Amino acid sequence: xxxxxxxxxxxxxxxxxxxxxxxxxxxxxxxxxxxxxxxxxxxxxxxxxxxxxxxxxxxxxxxxxxxxxxxxxxxxxxxxxxxxxxxxxxxxxxxxxxxxxxxxxxxxxxxxxxxxxxxxxxxxxxxxxxxxxxxxxxxxxxxxxxxxxxxxxxxxxxxxxxxxxxxxxxxxxxxxxxxxxxxxxxxxxxxxxxxxxxxxxxxxxxxxxxxxxxxxxxxxxxxxxxxxxxxxxxxxxxxxxxxxxxxxxxxxxxxxxxxxxxxxxxxxxxxxxxxxxxxxxxxxxxxxxxxxxxxxxxxxxxxxxxxxxxxxxxxxxxxxxxxxxxxxxxxxxxxxxxxxxxxxxxxxxxxxxxxxxxxxxxxxxx
Amino acid sequence: xxxxxxxxxxxxxxxxxxxxxxxxxxxxxxxxxxxxxxxxxxxxxxxxxxxxxxxxxxxxxxxxxxxxxxxxxxxxxxxxxxxxxxxxxxxxxxxxxxxxxxxxxxxxxxxxxxxxxxxxxxxxxxxxxxxxxxxxxxxxxxxxxxxxxxxxxxxxxxxxxxxxxxxxxxxxxxxxxxxxxxxxxxxxxxxxxxxxxxxxxxxxxxxxxxxxxxxxxxxxxxxxxxxxxxxxxxxxxxxxxxxxxxxxxxxxxxxxxxxxxxxxxxxxxxxxxxxxxxxxxxxxxxxxxxxxxxxxxxxxxxxxxxxxxxxxxxxxxxxxxxxxxxxxxxxxxxxxxxxxxxxxxxxxxxxxxxxxxxxxxxxxxx
Numbered sequence: 001x002x003x004x005x006x007x008x009x010x011x012x013x014x015x016x017x018x019x020x021x022x023x024x025x026x027x028x029x030x031x032x033x034x035x036x037x038x039x040x041x042x043x044x045x046x047x048x049x050x051x052x053x054x055x056x057x058x059x060x061x062x063x064x065x066x067x068x069x070x071x072x073x074x075x076x077x078x079x080x081x082x083x084x085x086x087x088x089x090x091x092x093x094x095x096x097x098x099x100x101x102x103x104x105x106x107x108x109x110x111x112x113x114x115x116x117x118x119x120x121x122x123x124x125x126x127x128x129x130x131x132x133x134x135x136x137x138x139x140x141x142x143x144x145x146x147x148x149x150x151x152x153x154x155x156x157x158x159x160x161x162x163x164x165x166x167x168x169x170x171x172x173x174x175x176x177x178x179x180x181x182x183x184x185x186x187x188x189x190x191x192x193x194x195x196x197x198x199x200x201x202x203x204x205x206x207x208x209x210x211x212x213x214x215x216x217x218x219x220x221x222x223x224x225x226x227x228x229x230x231x232x233x234x235x236x237x238x239x240x241x242x243x244x245x246x247x248x249x250x251x252x253x254x255x256x257x258x259x260x261x262x263x264x265x266x267x268x269x270x271x272x273x274x275x276x277x278x279x280x281x282x283x284x285x286x287x288x289x290x291x292x293x294x295x296x297x298x299x300x301x302x303x304x305x306x307x308x309x310x311x312x313x314x315x316x317x318x319x320x321x322x323x324x325x326x327x328x329x330x331x332x333x334x335x336x337x338x339x340x341x342x343x344x345x346x347x348x349x350x351x352x353x354x355x356x357x358x359x360x361x362x363x364x365x366x
Numbered sequence: 367x368x369x370x371x372x373x374x375x376x377x378x379x380x381x382x383x384x385x386x387x388x389x390x391x392x393x394x395x396x397x398x399x400x401x402x403x404x405x406x407x408x409x410x411x412x413x414x415x416x417x418x419x420x421x422x423x424x425x426x427x428x429x430x431x432x433x434x435x436x437x438x439x440x441x442x443x444x445x446x447x448x449x450x451x452x453x454x455x456x457x458x459x460x461x462x463x464x465x466x467x468x469x470x471x472x473x474x475x476x477x478x479x480x481x482x483x484x485x486x487x488x489x490x491x492x493x494x495x496x497x498x499x500x501x502x503x504x505x506x507x508x509x510x511x512x513x514x515x516x517x518x519x520x521x522x523x524x525x526x527x528x529x530x531x532x533x534x535x536x537x538x539x540x541x542x543x544x545x546x547x548x549x550x551x552x553x554x555x556x557x558x559x560x561x562x563x564x565x566x567x568x569x570x571x572x573x574x575x576x577x578x579x580x581x582x583x584x585x586x587x588x589x590x591x592x593x594x595x596x597x598x599x600x601x602x603x604x605x606x607x608x609x610x611x612x613x614x615x616x617x618x619x620x621x622x623x624x625x626x627x628x629x630x631x632x633x634x635x636x637x638x639x640x641x642x643x644x645x646x647x648x649x650x651x652x653x654x655x656x657x658x659x660x661x662x663x664x665x666x667x668x669x670x671x672x673x674x675x676x677x678x679x680x681x682x683x684x685x686x687x688x689x690x691x692x693x694x695x696x697x698x699x700x701x702x703x704x705x706x707x708x709x710x711x712x713x714x715x716x717x718x719x720x721x722x723x724x725x726x727x728x729x730x731x732x
Contacts, residue, residue, distance in 0.1 A: 001379025006372060012570070013367025204378070205604055213575055238571055 002204030004249060008141050009167045010241060014234065017045075017131065017171040021052035033085045034060045035076050035100045037092030037133055043177065045133075046091065058083045064092070067148045067155065068099035070113035076103040077113070080126070089129045090165075093186070094137025097130045101145035101163045104128050117149050122160040130165035133174045135225075135236040136186025136271065138193060138244030140168035155264070164248075172230075172237035180226050184318040187222040187236055189271035191215055191311065192255055192278050193243040198295055199285035199351050200250035207246040208295065214242035215299045219310065226318065254281040254354055257344035258362070261337050266329060272320050276327070279308040280362040281350070288352035324366050334363055368570030370615060374507050375533045376607060380600065383411075383497065383537040387418035399451045400426045401442050401466045403458030403499055409543065411499075412457065424449045430458065433514045433521065434465035436479035442469040443479070446492070455495045456531075459552070460503025463496045467511035467529045470494050483515050488526040496531035499540045501591075501602040502552025502637065504559060504610025506534035521630070530614075538596075538603035546592050550684040553588040553602055555637035557581055557677065558621055558644050559609040564661055565651035565717050566616035573612040574661065580608035581665045585676065592684065620647040620720055623710035624728070627703050632695060638686050642693070645674045646728040647716070654718035690732050700729055 011023070024032065034057045036046045041062045050057045061079050064072045080088065080103060088107075090100035104125040106113055111120055130140035139145075143164040146157045175183070194215035197207055217239035224232035252274075258281075259273035268276070286292035286304040293304055301307040312322065321327050329337070338359045341347065347354055377389070390398065400423045402412045407428045416423045427445050430438045446454065446469060454473075456466030470491040472479055477486055496506035505511075509530040512523045541549070560581035563573055583605035590598035618640075624647075625639035634642070652658035652670040659670055667673040678688065687693050695703070704725045707713065713720055 001377065001382050001385075003375065003377050005375035009369065009371035010572070011367065011369050012572075016367050019367075206376070206378075206607070209575070209579055209608075241572075242575075 002206070004204070004206050005161070006141070006245060006248075007161065007164045010141065010170065011167060012170045012238070012241070014173050015171060016169055017049070017174065018052070020049055020169060021054055021056070023169070024053055024056045029056055029087045031083065031085045032057045032087040032089050033076070033080045033083060034089045034091060035064065035096055035103065036060055036062050036090075037064070037096050038062050040091050040133060045174070049091070057089065058085060064096045064099045066095050067146075068095045068102070069148050069150055070117060072099050073102045073106055073113040073147060076100070077106045080107045086126065087129065088126050089131065091131045091133060093132065093134040094139040097132065097137070097139035097165070098145040098147065100128055100130070101125070101139070101165075102147050102158070105158070105160075105163065113147065114149070116158060117147065117154065117156055122158065122162050125160070125162040127166040129167045129169060131169045131171070131174070132237070132240070134178055134182060134186045135172075135175050135233070135240040136189040138190070138240045138247070140165055140170065141241055141244035142248035144248065153264075155260070168241070170237055170241065172234040175233050175237055176230060181319070183233070183236075184222070184226045185269055185271045185320075187218055187225060188275045188315070188318065188320065190218040190236065190239050190243045191222075192271060192274035193247040193252065194218065195278055195282050196252040196255050196274070197243070197246040197250045198292060199253045199281060199289070200349050201351050202250040202349065203351070204249070207249045210242045211246035212295050212298045214239045214246060217242070219300060219314070222314065223317065251349045252346050253350040254285075254347060257347035257350070258341040258359065260344055261340035262327070265333075266327060268327060275315055275320055276322070276366065277362050279311050280365060282311075283308050284358065284362075285350065285352045322366065324363065334360065337363060368572070370570070370572050371527070372507070372611060372614075373527065373530045376507070376536065377533060378536045378604070378607070380539050381537060382535055383415070383540065384418070386415055386535060387420055387422070389535070390419055390422045395422055395453045397449065397451045398423045398453040398455050399442070399446045399449060400455045400457060401430065401462055401469065402426055402428050402456075403430065403462050404428050406457050406499060411540070415457070423455065424451060430462045430465045432461050433512075434461045434468070435514050435516055436483060438465050439468045439472055439479040439513060442466070443472045446473045452492065453495065454492050455497065457497045457499060459498065459500040460505040463498065463503070463505035463531070464511040464513065466494055466496070467491070467505070467531075468513050468524070471524070471526075471529065479513065480515070482524060483513065483520065483522055488524065488528050491526075491528040493532040495533045495535060497535045497537070497540070498603075498606070500544055500548060500552045501538075501541050501599070501606040502555035504556070504606045504613070506531055506536065507607055507610035508614035510614065519630075521626070534607070536603055536607065538600040541599050541603055542596060547685070549599070549602075550588070550592045551635055551637045551686070553584055553591060554641045554681070554684065554686065556584040556602065556605050556609045557588075558637060558640035559613040559618065560584065561644055561648050562618040562621050562640070563609070563612040563616045564658060565619045565647060565655070566715050567717050568616040568715065569717070570615070573615045576608045577612035578661050578664045580605045580612060583608070585666060585680070588680065589683065617715045618712050619716040620651075620713060623713035623716070624707040624725065626710055627706035628693070631699075631702075632693060634693060641677075641681055641686055642688070642732065643728050645677050646731060648677075649674050650724065650728075651716065651718045688732065690729065700726065703729060
C-alpha cells in the first residue's frame with residue numbers, strides 16, 4: 001500500500017516571475033512579506049518584484065544564513081507580525097525557503113522558533129509562495145524545513161503537510177546567474193535525493209517514477225549546466241521538481257544519514273557530504289532491492305555498476321572530494337562518524353537494513 | 367510556461383479497501399452516503415464496506431446508468447440531503463464516480479442538476495472519496511464529471527478544482543472480477559487518454575512523463591489483464607492513475623473530439639469510439655510535434671509507426687471494430703460526423719491544427 005498527496009501548485013516556465021504581480025492580484029494577495037536571498041537583493045531582482053507587485057509586497061527581508069537559524073526565523077517573523085501580512089513569499093535557495101516555511105508556522109501559531117525546535121505541533125501556517133533561485137534542494141515542492149539552533153548545536157527538520165508551499169513559481173532563468181560551484185553542488189543534491197528516495201522503505205511506483213526521471217535528467221544535464229548551458233539549466237530546474245516530488249513522500253535514506261555528522265563536524269557542504277557515500281549505498285541497496293537494476297537502466301545506464309562509476313566520475317569532474325584524506329578526516333574519528341550515522345533517523349528508512357559494520361566499511365572504502 | 371496542481375490524496379494497494387473503516391474514523395467522517403455500482407451491491411462489497419464503517423456510512427444508493435443522468439444525480443442528492451451527510455463515497459467505474467462528483471456540487475450548492483447543466487458556476491462541493499472498481503476512466507483522480515440530460519439530448523462535462531475527489535482509494539483487487547470486455551475497453555481508454563494528452567496544446571514535461579508511463583504500462587499489460595493476470599491488472603490500476611494525472615491537466619484532444627458523435631448517434635462505447643481514430647491522430651500529431659517520436663520510443667516502440675501498428679493490432683485482438691463498415695456507419699453520414707467532430711471543444715486542444723479535410727480523411731481511411 002502506498003499514499004501520495006502533493007498540495008503545491010507548480011507554475012513553471014522561463015520568465016514566469018514576470019507574471020508574479022498578476023498572480024498576486026488574481027489570488028487576491030494583498031499583504032505579503034518577501035524573504036529573499038542577499039544576491040537577489042543585490043542584483044535587483046527583489047526590487048523588480050516589489051515594483052511589479054503594485055503594493056502587494058509590503059517589505060523585503062534578507063540576510064538568511066546558509067543553514068537558517070532560529071534568529072533568522074525570529075527576525076522575519078517579527079517583520080511579518082509588524083506588517084500583519086497574510087502571505088509569505090520566499091525567493092532564494094533551500095535555506096531561504098526553509099526559513100520562510102518556519103516563519104509561516106511561527107507567525108500563524110503565534111509561537112517562537114524555539115517552541116518549534118522544542119517540538120511544538122504545527123496546526124496552521126501562513127500560505128507561502130516559494131521561488132527557487134537554485135536547482136537542487138527542492139524545498140519549493142516539499143513539506144520540510146530544516147532550522148538550526150546554534151547555541152544548542154541543534155539542527156532540526158520539521159515536516160508537515162502545512163509546510164508545503166501553496167505555490168512554487170519556478171523560473172529557470174533565475175538559476176542562469178548561479179555560480180558554477182553552486183550549480184554543481186546543487187545538481188548533485190538532486191541526484192542524492194533521487195537515489196536516496198529509490199532506496200527508501202517508503203518508495204512506491206509513483207515516487208520511483210519521479211526519482212528515476214529526476215536522476216536521468218540530472219545525470220544528462222549537470223555537466224552542461226555547470227558549463228553554462230541554459231537549456232541544461234532549464235532541465236535541472238525540472239529535475240529538482242521531480243526529485244522533490246519523490247523524496248518528500250519517501251524521505252531520504254543512508255547517504256543523508258551519513259552526511260549530517262560530516263557537515264556538523266567538518267563543515268562539508270550538505271550535498272557533497274551526501275554524495276560522499278551515495279555510490280556505496282546505492283550499490284548496497286541494489287543488492288537488497290533488485291528493482292534498482294531496472295531503475296539504473298531507466299536512468300540511462302546499462303546497470304547499477306555503470307551508474308555508480310558514472311556518479312564517481314561526475315563527482316571528480318565537479319571537484320567534489322571523494323576520499324577521507326581529501327576531506328581531511330582522521331581515521332581515529334571513524335567510530336564517532338559511524339555512531340552518528342547509525343543514529344540518524346533516516347537510516348531506518350533505508351531499504352537494506354544497515355548495521356555498524358556496514359557503515360564502517362562504507363567509510364573505510366573511501 | 368506550465369501549471370500543475372493535483373489536490374487528490376492517493377491511497378493505493380491491494381486490500382486497502384479493508385482499511386476504509388479506519389480511514390473514515392481517522393478522518394473524523396461521521397455521516398457519509400455511499401453511491402455504488404449495481405454489481406458491487408450484488409457481490410456484497412458495499413455491505414462489507416458499510417459493516418466496516420461502524421455506522422459512518424448511513425446509506426447506499428445504486429442504479430446509476432452507464433452515462434449518468436440528471437435524474438441519477440437528483441436521486442442521490444435527495445438521499446444525501448435527507449441524511450444530511452457531510453461526505454460522499456463513490457464505489458464504481460467512471461459513471462458512478464462522475465455522478466457522485468455532480469452530487470457533491472449539487473448538494474453543497476443547494477441547486478439542481480439542471481442548474482449545473484445550464485452552466486451554474488461551482489463554488490463549493492462536498493468532499494468525495496472515490497473508489498474505482500474498473501481501471502480506465504481515471505475519474506478517481508480527475509476534476510471532471512460528465513452528466514447526460516437525455517430529454518434535451520445533451521451531455522456535458524463539468525471541470526472544476528472542486529470536483530477532484532478528496533481521496534482516491536485504489537484497490538486493484540476490486541478490478542479482478544471485472545468482465546473481460548470491460549477490462550479491455552477500459553484499458554483502451556487509458557491508452558486513448560495518454561496519447562490524446564501527448565497531443566494536447568496544454569501538455570508539459572510533467573504531463574508527458576505521466577502519459578508516457580501510463581501508455582507504456584497499458585500497452586505492456588492490457589492483453590495479460592484481459593486474460594485474467596492479476597499482476598497485469600494491478601499495473602493497469604496504476605496506469606489509470608498516471609493517465610488521469612496527465613489528461614486532467616491537458617484535456618483530451620482529437621480522438622475524443624471525434625468520438626462523441628459516434629457514441630451519441632451510433633451508441634458506440636466511449637473508449638471504442640475514441641480508439642477508432644486514435645491511431646490516425648497520433649500519427650498526424652507526430653508530424654506536427656516531432657517529440658512524439660521520442661515519446662513513442664519511451665512507450666516501448668521503435669517509432670510512431672510501430673506504436674500505431676501495435677495499437678491497431680491490439681484493437682483487433684481485443685475485438686474492437688476498426689472500420690466504418692464494422693461500425694455499420696453509412697458513408698452518407700460522413701459529413702455530419704465531420705461537422706460534429708470539428709465542433710467539439712477539445713478539437714481546439716489538439717496540437718496539430720485540424721481542418722475539415724483532415725477529419726474527413728481520417729474517417730475515410732477507416
